[in-house]
Amino acid sequence: MPDSFRFLAHKTFRKNIEDFLKKHPTFTKSLFTNLEKARSNPFSGKPMHSLPKKLRQKVFRLWIGDANDFRFIYYVARQTLSVVGIYLTLEPRSKFSYDKSDWLGRLETIAVDLENENYNEFEILNTEEAVKKI
Amino acid sequence: MRNKANNLANAISRETFKKLFLLYIVGNFQSGVYGKLRLHKIVYMIERKIEIKPFEFSKYHYGQYSESLDEAQDQLLSMGYLIATPLRTEFPGRSGNLFELADKGMRTYYSLFIDKINPNLKKKIRDTIKRYGYLSEEDLLKVVYKLPEFAVAGFNSVIISEQLPDFLEIKGLSSDDIEELEISLNPRFINLLNRMDNAFEQYQFDPQKVKKVARLI
Numbered sequence: 001m002p003d004s005f006r007f008l009a010h011k012t013f014r015k016n017i018e019d020f021l022k023k024h025p026t027f028t029k030s031l032f033t034n035l036e037k038a039r040s041n042p043f044s045g046k047p048m049h050s051l052p053k054k055l056r057q058k059v060f061r062l063w064i065g066d067a068n069d070f071r072f073i074y075y076v077a078r079q080t081l082s083v084v085g086i087y088l089t090l091e092p093r094s095k096f097s098y099d100k101s102d103w104l105g106r107l108e109t110i111a112v113d114l115e116n117e118n119y120n121e122f123e124i125l126n127t128e129e130a131v132k133k134i
Numbered sequence: 135m136r137n138k139a140n141n142l143a144n145a146i147s148r149e150t151f152k153k154l155f156l157l158y159i160v161g162n163f164q165s166g167v168y169g170k171l172r173l174h175k176i177v178y179m180i181e182r183k184i185e186i187k188p189f190e191f192s193k194y195h196y197g198q199y200s201e202s203l204d205e206a207q208d209q210l211l212s213m214g215y216l217i218a219t220p221l222r223t224e225f226p227g228r229s230g231n232l233f234e235l236a237d238k239g240m241r242t243y244y245s246l247f248i249d250k251i252n253p254n255l256k257k258k259i260r261d262t263i264k265r266y267g268y269l270s271e272e273d274l275l276k277v278v279y280k281l282p283e284f285a286v287a288g289f290n291s292v293i294i295s296e297q298l299p300d301f302l303e304i305k306g307l308s309s310d311d312i313e314e315l316e317i318s319l320n321p322r323f324i325n326l327l328n329r330m331d332n333a334f335e336q337y338q339f340d341p342q343k344v345k346k347v348a349r350l351i
Contacts, residue, residue: 006341008341008344009348014348017350032350032351035350046310048314048317048318049314050240050243050314050315050318051318051324051327052213052214052215052236052324053214053236053237054214054328054331055324055327055328055331058327058331059327061310061313067309067310068143068309071313073317075327075330075331077331077334077341079334079335080334080339080340080341080342081341082334082341084330093142093143093309093313094141094142094143094144095142096142096143097142097147097301098147098313098316098317098320099147099149099150099316104320104322104323104326107323107326107330108326110326110330111326111329111330111333112329114329114330114333114334114337114339115329115332115333115337115339117333117337117339117340117343119343119344119345120346122341122344122346123344123346123347123348124341124344124346124347124348125348125350126347126348126349126350127350129349129350129351130349130350130351133351134351
């Protein structure tokens with residue numbers, strides 16, 4: 001699949017997914033569907049126009065469940081046809097504070113391993129298969 | 135002022151508000167803000183007139199000065215939302231910068247949030263900038279040094295204390311928009327995004343070298 005995007009998940013994001021599924025098993029279908037949506041059509045998420053110009057059209061958001069349920073944020077590296085999972089909130093948005101959670105600590109781990117080209121810390125998620133199986 | 139928001143999806147944190155407030159003020163100057171000293175004095179004059187006070191001000195060598203304002207300004211410069219252009223001055227030893235929004239089109243965006251937080255705030259900011267923002271530095275200093283609370287304050291003492299709740303609820307905007315503001319003004323997030331972006335664009339992280347394919351089910 002040379003011209004389709006791949007979903008690149010760092011181990012911390014994979015753990016993020018596992019934690020989410022344990023806590024909210026009824027949202028499994030919505031989670032898998034949205035992970036696959038991010039991979040197959042990454043620019044369909046909600047873009048962030050207010051970011052500095054260099055970063056616009058690179059970060060997108062999707063809802064898991066209905067609007068205001070759980071937030072899923074991802075980064076798109078267009079030149080390498082990759083989607084990188086950033087964060088998935090474990091609490092509904094109304095109870096989740098970006099100011100108080102450890103989400104940036106997790107993101108830092110991802111950034112460091114990208115910078116150091118620690119390929120073993122990443123895996124390609126087969127989101128397409130997951131959607132077919134649920 | 136309440137310190138807890140009922141619904142965090144409709145609220146921004148105090149740190150986000152500080153940056154929004156500063157961006158809105160800078161964006162309201164027609165050709166940017168000439169000098170840090172002017173910015174501090176104008177923010178001080180605005181805070182005298184409003185109930186919420188994002189920045190603490192103390193009396194220092196050059197009058198009313200806020201360390202937390204300096205910090206927020208540095209973060210906005212580092213994130214790329216503000217730009218500083220060195221100014222040429224006729225006086226040796228004196229230097230300064232012109233501070234402007236990096237993207238002037240964002241002024242309307244910041245204005246929308248300020249308006250929804252408190253419509254009176256917008257008017258007070260604009261009126262203060264109109265009245266004092268374009269005075270010569272000498273005239274501006276004459277005004278701020280004559281203020282009664284400044285005259286009686288001791289050196290290094292606090293003149294205005296910060297008064298800001300932990301979260302500010304915003305009514306009339308979508309939770310998507312509020313969330314975007316909260317995330318995009320987080321300096322650590324922007325720093326990490328830039329690092330991720332550089333890893334792909336400069337260091338050439340090659341996803342094809344990721345060998346492990348994982349199943350979700």
